[in-house]
Amino acid sequence: MAEDNLVHSHDANHPANLICELCKLFYSNGWVTGTGGGISVKDGDLIYLAPSGVQKERMVPDNMFVMDSKTKEYIRRPQIYKPSACTPLFMAAYDIRGAGACIHTHSQNAVMVSLLYEKEFKIANIEQIKALPRVTSQGYLGFYDTLTIPIIENTAHEEDLKDTLERAILDYPEATAVLVRRHGIYVWGESVWKAKVYNEAIDYLLELAIKMRQCGIAPDGAIGSEKGALRVE
Ligand SMILES: CSCCC(=O)C(=O)COP(=O)(O)O
Numbered sequence: 147m148a149e150d151n152l153v154h155s156h157d158a159n160h161p162a163n164l165i166c167e168l169c170k171l172f173y174s175n176g177w178v179t180g181t182g183g184g185i186s187v188k189d190g191d192l193i194y195l196a197p198s199g200v201q202k203e204r205m206v207p208d209n210m211f212v213m214d215s216k217t218k219e220y221i222r223r224p225q226i227y228k229p230s231a232c233t234p235l236f237m238a239a240y241d242i243r244g245a246g247a248c249i250h251t252h253s254q255n256a257v258m259v260s261l262l263y264e265k266e267f268k269i270a271n272i273e274q275i276k277a278l279p280r281v282t283s284q285g286y287l288g289f290y291d292t293l294t295i296p297i298i299e300n301t302a303h304e305e306d307l308k309d310t311l312e313r314a315i316l317d318y319p320e321a322t323a324v325l326v327r328r329h330g331i332y333v334w335g336e337s338v339w340k341a342k343v344y345n346e347a348i349d350y351l352l353e354l355a356i357k358m359r360q361c362g363i364a365p366d367g368a369i370g371s372e373k374g375a376l377r378v379e
């Protein structure tokens with residue numbers, strides 16, 4: 147294919163190589179098993195997308211789709227595959243937030259939290275929150291800040307999440323992620339590495355919140371509110 151030079155590179159940081167490397171890592175964390183989930187990367191005007199319905203940990207750069215972000219047309223399109231069903235959702239993060247990469251996982255922590263909370267997930271006063279951006283202003287959240295992630299309802303088909311995901315992105319300008327009930331999470335960032343770190347930090351906080359609730363501790367409670375829960379004096 148004439149456009150193969152768009153995905154063939156010896157540079158480990160080339161988007162086509164990064165998508166394959168990161169999907170292996172995400173697979174080992176249980177985030178993209180059974181073909182679900184994935185990652186898209188934007189490089190200048192080019193958007194790199196994985197194929198749909200494939201084992202994400204076994205992909206090679208040659209499998210990648212490349213879209214022109216301005217015309218929204220594919221300039222590389224492997225014939226034996228369809229592009230990821232997450233493409234319209236990744237586009238929402240690029241078009242509305244100017245993201246540099248967007249990750250979708252089927253993390254069980256994300257699914258579990260979506261079952262425990264109604265409209266939004268909140269957690270406060272935990273050190274790991276400091277890995278997450280303020281988004282509407284420079285810098286990162288502080289230890290005493292509250293992280294809020296909206297939750298949208300799932301749909302029968304991934305692409306049909308587009309309108310509600312876009313609504314949530316607009317309604318929660320400080321969010322860098324959206325949870326999808328009974329499904330997983332979308333996390334984006336200014337660059338591929340920031341998106342990766344945000345996704346890791348959020349998953350840590352989701353897992354922690356589940357454990358806190360199991361112990362009767364409110365994840366968004368004030369410091370000291372845990373004293374009534376379990377503490378043995
Ligand atoms: C078991 S995967 C169901 C579809 C889905 O939720 C998903 O994330 C698949 O994305 P793909 O990139 O394979 O179209």
Ligand SMILES: [Zn+2]
Pocket residue numbers: 182183250251252304329330
């Ligand atoms: Zn999915």
